Amino acid sequence: MESNQAKPGLLCNPEASQRTLYPYVTGTSVVALKYKDGILMAADMGGSYGSTLRYKSVERMKPIGKHSLLGASGEISDFQELLRYLDELILYDNMWDDGNSLGPKEVHNYLTRVMYNRRNKFNPLWNSLVLGGVKKGQKYLGMVSMIGVNFEDNHVATGFGNHLARPILRDEWHENLTFEEGVKLLEKCMRVLLYRDRSAVNKLQISKITEEGVTISQPYSLKTFWGFSAFENPTLGAEGSW
Amino acid sequence: MFRNQYDTDVTTWSPAGRLFQVEYAMEAVKQGSAAIGLRSKTHVVLACVNKANSELSSHQKKIFKVDDHIGVAIAGLTADGRVLSRYMRSECINYNYTYESPLPVGRLVVQLADKAQVCTQRSWKRPYGVGLLVGGLDESGAHLYYNCPSGNYFEYQAFAIGSRSQAAKTYLERRFENFTNSSREDLIKDALIATRETLQGEKLRSSICTIAVVGVEEPFHILDQDTVQKLIDAFEIVGQDEPPAAEPDVATEPGAAAEEGAGAGDGAGQGAVAEPDVAPMDI
Numbered sequence: 116m117e118s119n120q121a122k123p124g125l126l127c128n129p130e131a132s133q134r135t136l137y138p139y140v141t142g143t144s145v146v147a148l149k150y151k152d153g154i155l156m157a158a159d160m161g162g163s164y165g166s167t168l169r170y171k172s173v174e175r176m177k178p179i180g181k182h183s184l185l186g187a188s189g190e191i192s193d194f195q196e197l198l199r200y201l202d203e204l205i206l207y208d209n210m211w212d213d214g215n216s217l218g219p220k221e222v223h224n225y226l227t228r229v230m231y232n233r234r235n236k237f238n239p240l241w242n243s244l245v246l247g248g249v250k251k252g253q254k255y256l257g258m259v260s261m262i263g264v265n266f267e268d269n270h271v272a273t274g275f276g277n278h279l280a281r282p283i284l285r286d287e288w289h290e291n292l293t294f295e296e297g298v299k300l301l302e303k304c305m306r307v308l309l310y311r312d313r314s315a316v317n318k319l320q321i322s323k324i325t326e327e328g329v330t331i332s333q334p335y336s337l338k339t340f341w342g343f344s345a346f347e348n349p350t351l352g353a354e355g356s357w
Numbered sequence: 358m359f360r361n362q363y364d365t366d367v368t369t370w371s372p373a374g375r376l377f378q379v380e381y382a383m384e385a386v387k388q389g390s391a392a393i394g395l396r397s398k399t400h401v402v403l404a405c406v407n408k409a410n411s412e413l414s415s416h417q418k419k420i421f422k423v424d425d426h427i428g429v430a431i432a433g434l435t436a437d438g439r440v441l442s443r444y445m446r447s448e449c450i451n452y453n454y455t456y457e458s459p460l461p462v463g464r465l466v467v468q469l470a471d472k473a474q475v476c477t478q479r480s481w482k483r484p485y486g487v488g489l490l491v492g493g494l495d496e497s498g499a500h501l502y503y504n505c506p507s508g509n510y511f512e513y514q515a516f517a518i519g520s521r522s523q524a525a526k527t528y529l530e531r532r533f534e535n536f537t538n539s540s541r542e543d544l545i546k547d548a549l550i551a552t553r554e555t556l557q558g559e560k561l562r563s564s565i566c567t568i569a570v571v572g573v574e575e576p577f578h579i580l581d582q583d584t585v586q587k588l589i590d591a592f593e594i595v596g597q598d599e600p601p602a603a604e605p606d607v608a609t610e611p612g613a614a615a616e617e618g619a620g621a622g623d624g625a626g627q628g629a630v631a632e633p634d635v636a637p638m639d640i
Contacts, residue, residue, distance in 0.1 A: 213463050214497060221456035228455055251496075 116329035136239040137222035138190035140164050142175045143314040144276030145186035145245045146304045148288055149269050150297035153325035154238060154247030156186045157301040159309075160334055161316035168316055178323045178329035180205040182250040183219040184322055185226075189261065190274040197240060219248025219255035223265065226328050231263025243273035249326050272304070275312040294323070306337050310346075368480045378484065379477050382506035385486035387475055389432035391522045391555040392419060394490035395515035395529060396501045397539040400572030401492030403430040404548040406519070407565050420569045424449035425576040426459045427493035428569050432519030433506075434486035441489060445469060462493035462500040465534040466510050474508025488518045494571055517551060540574060545553055545580075546592045561589055 140162045147156035162170030173262045176186040181200050187194040204225065208217050217225075223246045233239050244259045246261070257267040270284040283304055292300065298321055309315045317339065322331040363369050364377030371377060391607040392405040417435045421442040422428050427449060431438035445465055455465035469489070476482045484506040503518065504510045510564035515533045517525035528551050536544065548568060553561040563586035571577035580588075 211460070211464060211465075211467075215461040215464065215495070217456065218458075221458050224457040225455055 134236075135190075135193075135241055138193075138241040139196040140169060140191045141241075141314070142173060142188045142191055142194070143312055144272055144274040144280065145175065145243070145299055146185060146272040146276045146284075146308075147245045147256055147270065148284060148292070148297060148300065149247075149290075150292040150294060151180035151290075152294065153249045153254060153290050154184060154256055154325060155297040155321060155323050156184060156245060156303055157292070157305050157319060157321045158186050158188070158246055159305065159316050159319040161318070162191050163314045167314070168314070170319060171316060173336065174320070176320060176331055177323070178331075179222055179246075179248075180208065180217055181328065182216065182324075183222045183246060183325040184329050185222075186245040186247075186273075186322075187242045190240070193240040193242050197226075197229070197242065197244075201225075216225055216251075218250035219246060219257075220249070220250075222246060223255070223257045223259065223267075226259045227263055230259050230261065230265075234262040245271055245273060248324055250264050252326065275308060275315075278303065279307050279311055287338045302337060306339070307335060309339065314350075320327065320333050324346060366480050367482065367484060368490075376477060377506050378467055382484035382486050383488075386488035386505065386518055387431040387520060387522075389434070389487070389519045390419070391517060391519035391525060391552070392430035392432040392488070392490050392516075393522070393525050393529075393551045393555075394430060394501045394513070394518040395493050395533070395536055395544055395548055395551070396492065396499045396513075397536055397541075397544055399499055400498045400541045400544055400570060400575070401428075401494065401495075401501055402541075402544040402548040403428055403490060403492050403569045404552045405430045405432070405567050406552060407567060412605070416565075418567075420579055421569050421581070422569075422577050423465075423491075423493075424459065426495060426571060427462055427465060427491065427577075428577040429492070430490040430569070432488050432490075432522075436446055437485040437487040438489065441469060441472075441485060441487065444472065445491075445608075459495060460503070461495045461497070462491065463495075463497075463512075465493070466491050466502040466504060469504050470508050470510040471503065473506055476506075477508055490516060490518060492569075492571055493577075494573065498573065515551075517555070521555040521557065525551040528554045541570065541575075541591070545570065545588060549585075549589060549592060563587070563589060582585075 142162055143159065145156065145158040147154060156176055158175040160172045161168055162173040173191055177198055178186060179185050226244055226246060230240060239261050241261055241263060247256045256271060257265060258271045259265045270288050272280040287300055301321060305319055309317055317336045318334050320332050320334055324327060361377060363371035367376060367378040382566045388409040390406045394401065394403045402611060403420055405419040407419065409416040420428060420430045421446045423442060429442055448465055448468060449460045455519065473485050476484045486506060489504040491504060493500055502510055503516050505514055514536055515529040517529060532547060552566050563582045566583050567579060569577065569579040
């Protein structure tokens with residue numbers, strides 16, 4: 116009766132296993148939008164170790180099954196773990212061999228369940244995920260956060276993209292974007308991110324998913340111009356900054 | 358006195374390659390009152406005959422809703438049927454929780470068949486004594502499956518199980534080619550007529566049958582008794598003992614009666630009827 120409080124609590128037992136408390140190697144924003152024929156998604160290839168830009172060619176977008184495309188920001192190793200879950204999921208789905216297959220909506224919901232379940236164990240997968248896809252002529256684009264918050268939208272962005280890319284997308288996105296217009300819009304977002312997000316690197320991929328399947332571009336760079344006066348003397352007029 | 362040495366438990370083979378306990382379970386399906394299923398491209402209709410155990414009791418429920426897109430009609434041990442329906446419901450709910458989409462009918466049927474199969478390979482278990490007609494709708498359209506105690510399952514355009522189901526099968530065999538493009542109403546009508554075929558001289562009334570429908574834009578539901586009675590009246594489906602000439606709808610009935618006898622023979626040829634030497638699992 117008396118020992119209830121005297122015992123070392125489970126939550127602060129130093130011998131107890133530690134949960135993930137912070138990420139190690141992270142990827143920054145993913146931006147995606149619906150266009151005329153499907154979904155376009157963009158992400159750079161940086162992997163930051165804290166604030167060090169440690170890895171320069173991390174693929175953060177992967178096809179999932181026949182109808183889905185997954186993009187991730189946050190902890191890269193957690194993303195890789197997630198890809199193993201999804202590989203197994205798709206494998207077992209194919210093993211039914213009955214003509215049914217998981218579409219983007221199903222994969223999105225599965226991811227939500229995995230993420231929320233892990234957060235309930237106080238051991239989250241440290242990612243923001245973007246899931247896009249097309250099945251039976253239906254376009255699908257959604258997001259899942261680290262703690263399992265999920266939603267669908269016509270355009271989405273993770274991390275800094277939420278602040279810097281979404282406003283652009285809100286202004287310029289429309290239902291009937293062509294492939295070229297879509298890519299141009301994504302590049303506009305990625306350029307802003309490159310300028311203002313210190314974790315962004317100038318090596319990115321754009322991927323597309325349509326009824327025909329997934330295509331992920333070769334890595335490439337954006338043209339930049341750093342001669343803007345605000346860039347040359349950033350602290351001018353910013354009182355209290357050094 | 359001859360005694361079967363090979364039927365004391367499910368896992369014992371007979372030298373002829375049969376599993377008697379499994380066959381006995383298949384017999385249990387035939388003892389139960391009839392259940393009928395038929396489908397078009399867009400709808401599945403399930404029907405069953407309700408038999409009360411005694412004058413004083415009500416009848417047992419034989420059609421169960423599994424999910425919005427799936428339902429089952431059972432024949433055999435109702436208690437086993439309920440257990441399996443509960444299993445199916447929980448599978449549907451779990452799938453829906455994980456993927457937020459309905460479980461494909463074919464997959465549920467395979468899981469159910471696997472569950473039944475396990476019982477044919479464990480000495481401490483017994484096979485389920487129930488046959489299930491699983492009707493449902495998914496991305497690939499409407500489906501009707503028959504699951505039996507042996508762990509086998511088959512997809513059908515139309516099928517009937519349970520006592521005197523042969524008469525219903527004969528009727529369905531004559532008509533099934535038109536079912537693919539049938540309207541919902543025509544399917545229900547054929548279900549009612551097929552149900553009537555299984556009644557022995559009894560009049561078809563809504564009190565002794567249940568009809569359920571699932572289809573495009575129509576979640577699985579059991580029709581209430583009034584609706585069924587109205588349909589019976591509208592289609593002028595009467596008991597077999599009444600003079601067939603009285604209703605124009607079933608003017609072909611005298612011929613049908615003749616065909617029925619022949620149909621039973623044909624059925625055997627097609628493997629629709631269990632021949633004495635063939636294990637019922639081959640059906």
